[in-house]
Amino acid sequence: MDDKKLEELKEIAKESRVWIIKSLAEAKSGHPGGSLSCIDILTYLYFHAMNVDPTNPDDPDRDRFVLSKGHCAPALYTVLALKGFFPKEELLKLRKLGSILQGHPDAVKVPGVDASTGSLGQGLSIANGMALAGKLDRKDYTVYTIIGDGETEEGQIWEAAMTAAHYQLGNLIAFLDYNHLQIDGRIEDVMGNGNFTNRFKAFGWHVIDIDGHDLQAIDEAVKAAKQEKDAPTMIIAHTVKGKGVKFMEHVADWHGKAPSYEQALEAIQLLGGTWEGK
Amino acid sequence: MQKIATRDAYGKALLELGRRYENIVVLDADLSKSTKTELFAKEFPERFFQMGIAEQDMMATAAGLAFCGKVAFASTFAIFATGRAFEQIRNSICYPKVNVKVCATHAGITVGEDGGSHQSVEDIALMRSIPNMTVVVPADAVSTEKAVEAIYKHQGPVYLRLGRPGVPVIYDDKYQFEIGKATKLKDGSDAAVIATGIMVSLALDAAEMLREEGVSIQVWDMSTIKPLDVEAVKEAAKTGAIITAEEHSIIGGLGGAVAEAAAANSPCLMGFVGIEDTFGESGTPNELMEKYKLTPESIRDKVKEILAKKSSS
Numbered sequence: 001m002d003d004k005k006l007e008e009l010k011e012i013a014k015e016s017r018v019w020i021i022k023s024l025a026e027a028k029s030g031h032p033g034g035s036l037s038c039i040d041i042l043t044y045l046y047f048h049a050m051n052v053d054p055t056n057p058d059d060p061d062r063d064r065f066v067l068s069k070g071h072c073a074p075a076l077y078t079v080l081a082l083k084g085f086f087p088k089e090e091l092l093k094l095r096k097l098g099s100i101l102q103g104h105p106d107a108v109k110v111p112g113v114d115a116s117t118g119s120l121g122q123g124l125s126i127a128n129g130m131a132l133a134g135k136l137d138r139k140d141y142t143v144y145t146i147i148g149d150g151e152t153e154e155g156q157i158w159e160a161a162m163t164a165a166h167y168q169l170g171n172l173i174a175f176l177d178y179n180h181l182q183i184d185g186r187i188e189d190v191m192g193n194g195n196f197t198n199r200f201k202a203f204g205w206h207v208i209d210i211d212g213h214d215l216q217a218i219d220e221a222v223k224a225a226k227q228e229k230d231a232p233t234m235i236i237a238h239t240v241k242g243k244g245v246k247f248m249e250h251v252a253d254w255h256g257k258a259p260s261y262e263q264a265l266e267a268i269q270l271l272g273g274t275w276e277g278k
Numbered sequence: 279m280q281k282i283a284t285r286d287a288y289g290k291a292l293l294e295l296g297r298r299y300e301n302i303v304v305l306d307a308d309l310s311k312s313t314k315t316e317l318f319a320k321e322f323p324e325r326f327f328q329m330g331i332a333e334q335d336m337m338a339t340a341a342g343l344a345f346c347g348k349v350a351f352a353s354t355f356a357i358f359a360t361g362r363a364f365e366q367i368r369n370s371i372c373y374p375k376v377n378v379k380v381c382a383t384h385a386g387i388t389v390g391e392d393g394g395s396h397q398s399v400e401d402i403a404l405m406r407s408i409p410n411m412t413v414v415v416p417a418d419a420v421s422t423e424k425a426v427e428a429i430y431k432h433q434g435p436v437y438l439r440l441g442r443p444g445v446p447v448i449y450d451d452k453y454q455f456e457i458g459k460a461t462k463l464k465d466g467s468d469a470a471v472i473a474t475g476i477m478v479s480l481a482l483d484a485a486e487m488l489r490e491e492g493v494s495i496q497v498w499d500m501s502t503i504k505p506l507d508v509e510a511v512k513e514a515a516k517t518g519a520i521i522t523a524e525e526h527s528i529i530g531g532l533g534g535a536v537a538e539a540a541a542a543n544s545p546c547l548m549g550f551v552g553i554e555d556t557f558g559e560s561g562t563p564n565e566l567m568e569k570y571k572l573t574p575e576s577i578r579d580k581v582k583e584i585l586a587k588k589s590s591s
């Protein structure tokens with residue numbers, strides 16, 4: 001990725017963070033922490049890696065994306081809107097009655113959303129199904145997914161981890177948003193020992209550890225993942241929950257709480273953006 | 279009378295369908311020998327996905343395949359499909375309304391010797407409560423074969439309930455299966471028995487016993503539990519008494535569905551033949567059907583009980 005592209009992606013990521021904050025403030029509920037921790041990955045995927053066309057969202061040859069940690073819908077909706085799948089103004093109707101933007105991703109309602117998620121633990125299996133279909137149809141699309149670190153406490157994640165390796169899903173690239181936090185506190189205190197690298201390796205995955213906010217590193221990891229044809233790749237993305245908004249960073253409380261307008265304005269200022277009319 | 283298990287008819291029909299339609303894929307969770315999906319697996323190994331003993335993963339994987347244009351048939355025992363993977367069926371399949379057909383075998387107490395842990399008596403109730411879900415319960419091998427094709431052609435999720443042991447074949451090849459349409463197998467005027475699955479043939483036997491006693495009853499095969507054939511219920515209600523019969527809990531299954539439709543449209547006296555809010559146990563299918571009162575005699579007795587109430591009211 002050249003410097004120009006890098007700067008462009010950084011700019012989109014910044015703008016996305018601002019929109020995430022705005023939409024959550026308008027919604028008065030939702031999940032900022034995990035949305036901010038995965039937005040750099042999403043920006044990279046939708047504005048550099050993925051073959052998707054907002055004018056043809058159902059193209060059978062397109063790359064697919066499954067947000068397994070569906071509560072971070074504001075991040076997905078934002079990149080979809082910025083990409084042109086629907087008007088940006090819709091982002092301000094997040095979670096409101098009648099809006100297409102449900103609290104968690106709804107594939108029926110939202111153009112560009114490839115799977116309905118929100119119940120944690122199921123998205124990796126759905127992504128596997130898409131990757132299996134791609135292999136069966138001899139199509140060369142890639143299936144991407146993001147799972148949460150807390151989400152890996154769901155047993156189904158490990159069922160799906162077995163399936164992906166068993167079926168040698170080289171067309172599947174997963175990200176683990178390793179932000180070390182879930183609702184009730186630190187991952188390590190709630191359950192398990194972390195050590196995702198060894199665990200996924202033991203399950204037969206190709207594993208890459210990166211800084212999940214470093215767009216250049218994300219690019220290199222995805223390129224390396226694409227070289228791996230016979231195994232799924234898990235990119236362990238070391239991230240900061242709430243990344244970019246100082247007062248939200250590393251704070252478990254900002255998992256599922258919307259900022260007030262005052263807090264939103266402060267956050268947007270920290271991000272170097274503005275909110276006209278507020 | 280010839281007896282064939284509906285799971286055998288399913289396996290055969292699926293293979294036949296697989297030969298005709300490229301977009302069919304089949305998933306199983308280490309029970310393909312029992313669910314009979316192995317027939318399909320042998321001929322179409324590329325389109326068969328062995329998922330291991332992981333029903334939750336299987337259902338959501340099926341959803342992913344369906345999101346990419348496949349019609350995914352996912353099979354395991356009814357208890358594991360609807361119990362273990364309930365929420366995957368709800369959230370990954372029914373909520374986005376994808377083309378997954380959950381075809382579960384070994385439903386009800388006729389599982390037999392494996393006992394109560396394996397006998398689903400609540401699967402119809404679970405499946406029919408989910409929005410977007412269609413629930414089909416075939417009565418015999420012929421209707422199973424026709425139903426498999428119909429659910430393939432239907433857009434959206436379906437639950438197909440199949441059984442383990444051989445059951446009498448009651449239809450011939452002229453039988454037409456249509457989702458949402460009940461079949462009136464016998465006309466009668468004193469009461470109507472609405473049955474589903476393997477209880478249909480027993481209801482026909484009960485009708486014969488009652489005829490000998492001078493009681494004339496209608497017999498219906500309610501092969502789709504959802505969407506329910508409300509017109510059929512209304513017609514049955516004209517007799518003034520409806521008795522439902524199912525190899526399922528009396529809570530929330532066919533009886534519940536028919537009672538809801540009758541109460542809203544054409545209230546009448548009702549009686550329920552089914553499993554009385556209890557788990558099953560080990561035994562042969564026949565012994566269990568006797569013990570849990572799923573017999574022509576119990577249908578006959580329930581009809582007479584309701585008719586007695588009818589004449590005293």
Ligand SMILES: Cc1ncc(C[n+]2csc(CCOP(=O)(O)OP(=O)(O)O)c2C)c(N)n1
Nearest residue numbers: 034071118119120148149150151181182183
């Ligand atoms: C099956 C299920 N159980 C519980 C929840 C409630 N829930 C929403 S988010 C969350 C914590 C997720 O933590 P993590 O996966 O680490 O996500 P992130 O930190 O990226 O936000 C929980 C428990 C859920 N959505 N689904």
Ligand SMILES: [Mg+2]
Nearest residue numbers: 149150181182
């Ligand atoms: Mg986390």
